[in-house]
Amino acid sequence: MPMTRAQCLEADRIDPLARYRDAFVLPPDTIYLDGNSLGPLPKAVAGCLHDTVVEQWGQGLIGSWNDHDWIGLAERLGEKIAPLIGAGPGQVIVADSVSVNLYKLLATALSLRPGRTIILSSEDNFPTDLYIAQGLTALLGRERCELVILEGSRLMQAIDANTAVVMLTHVDFRSGRLYDMQSITQQVHDAGALMLWDLSHSTGALPLKLDALDVDLAVGSGYKYLNGGPGAPAFLYVAARHLGNATQPLRGWMGHAEPFAFRPGYEPAPGILRFQSGTPPVLSYRALEAALALWDNVDLDQLRDKSVLLSETFIELVQASEVLSDFVLNSPREAAERGSQVSFAHPLGYAIMRALIDRRVIGDFREPNLLRFGLAPMYTRYVDVWDAVAHLDGVMLNREYDAPEFREQPRVT
Numbered sequence: 001m002p003m004t005r006a007q008c009l010e011a012d013r014i015d016p017l018a019r020y021r022d023a024f025v026l027p028p029d030t031i032y033l034d035g036n037s038l039g040p041l042p043k044a045v046a047g048c049l050h051d052t053v054v055e056q057w058g059q060g061l062i063g064s065w066n067d068h069d070w071i072g073l074a075e076r077l078g079e080k081i082a083p084l085i086g087a088g089p090g091q092v093i094v095a096d097s098v099s100v101n102l103y104k105l106l107a108t109a110l111s112l113r114p115g116r117t118i119i120l121s122s123e124d125n126f127p128t129d130l131y132i133a134q135g136l137t138a139l140l141g142r143e144r145c146e147l148v149i150l151e152g153s154r155l156m157q158a159i160d161a162n163t164a165v166v167m168l169t170h171v172d173f174r175s176g177r178l179y180d181m182q183s184i185t186q187q188v189h190d191a192g193a194l195m196l197w198d199l200s201h202s203t204g205a206l207p208l209k210l211d212a213l214d215v216d217l218a219v220g221s222g223y224k225y226l227n228g229g230p231g232a233p234a235f236l237y238v239a240a241r242h243l244g245n246a247t248q249p250l251r252g253w254m255g256h257a258e259p260f261a262f263r264p265g266y267e268p269a270p271g272i273l274r275f276q277s278g279t280p281p282v283l284s285y286r287a288l289e290a291a292l293a294l295w296d297n298v299d300l301d302q303l304r305d306k307s308v309l310l311s312e313t314f315i316e317l318v319q320a321s322e323v324l325s326d327f328v329l330n331s332p333r334e335a336a337e338r339g340s341q342v343s344f345a346h347p348l349g350y351a352i353m354r355a356l357i358d359r360r361v362i363g364d365f366r367e368p369n370l371l372r373f374g375l376a377p378m379y380t381r382y383v384d385v386w387d388a389v390a391h392l393d394g395v396m397l398n399r400e401y402d403a404p405e406f407r408e409q410p411r412v413t
């Protein structure tokens with residue numbers, strides 16, 4: 001039996017994470033279930049940006065690179081993210097976008113496994129991950145780099161002595177399906193290859209243990225569950241044991257051992273710092289820094305427990321509703337195999353989601369027919385889940401999806 005609305009209110013009352021909700025700007029009468037795509041605005045960000053613009057930039061001018069340690073932002077923010085992904089110090093920086101970081105790290109992986117040429121990935125991976133690998137393959141040519149894309153279940157059998165790196169996204173962006181990071185990383189290592197995890201839909205949604213599981217390389221997003229703002233910089237992780245030899249192709253001056261020596265020849269900065277390329281967009285970093293401050297004392301096991309209960313409640317409510325009987329669960333039914341989102345297939349998915357958003361319940365639509373709901377435990381309440389499903393019932397009962405304005409798709413869905 002799914003929770004009643006009264007039980008949801010009670011669960012919210014005793015929720016140990018409830019106090020974090022007040023740290024976010026959440027528009028009134030809105031249920032925001034799209035924080036897996038763009039996290040909401042933390043209240044601390046506006047003040048931080050105001051200070052950065054008016055004081056640090058306006059008054060401090062160029063001196064702020066030192067006086068406010070703008071130059072150290074990539075490293076400082078990396079150290080803030082490290083505990084969220086189970087990484088010890090010196091292995092994480094914040095830089096560029098997920099796409100660009102994937103490019104850097106795939107090249108790093110190939111250079112760490114000379115003689116091996118294959119990048120192995122899954123066909124349901126997030127498309128940018130595959131496009132980036134295709135671009136690297138085109139640049140390097142077949143003798144040095146080949147991309148093999150397989151259906152998930154056939155992937156593990158395909159690893160062989162020519163596989164340099166396996167690149168997978170930990171939580172599937174459509175279904176929320178969670179890969180077993182431990183067993184896959186182990187199998188990849190048994191074949192002598194390296195493991196590159198994309199943590200875009202996992203960081204800030206569940207506990208991660210990169211060091212303990214011997215992960216080699218990872219990337220993740222700053223603007224999803226970390227709430228760093230639209231286009232926030234991403235992060236990358238390189239295990240300490242690789243840092244001695246690791247190189248990356250986007251050798252900008254910020255990754256140089258002495259950028260201000262202005263010498264013509266590249267010499268890599270020590271350790272993880274060589275994975276920087278150009279000048280960091282300071283305003284975006286400062287927004288992310290303010291957002292990351294929220295995570296200082298968050299218990300990630302509590303976060304996971306809440307995420308599981310939120311998604312179980314969502315699924316149970318949908319499945320218990322007669323009006324929603326033609327919604328097909330597109331996420332694993334087992335909580336242990338899911339990240340922090342659920343999706344349902346419905347042939348009228350796009351128009352239904354538009355009608356739901358019109359009621360201020362904000363999820364999103366993914367091709368071909370998926371209604372997707374992110375359940376970010378930092379600010380989502382149990383009662384929000386209950387009310388969201390009640391609104392979905394209303395959309396279906398009143399056939400609100402029939403409205404002609406809900407047929408056309410805008411540029412961003």
Ligand SMILES: *Cc1c(COP(=O)(O)O)cnc(C)c1O
Pocket residue numbers: 097098099100126128129169173198200201221234
């Ligand atoms: C969101 C997301 C990205 C986004 O990449 P950007 O380069 O930061 O736009 C990449 N991969 C996955 C798996 C994602 O979920």
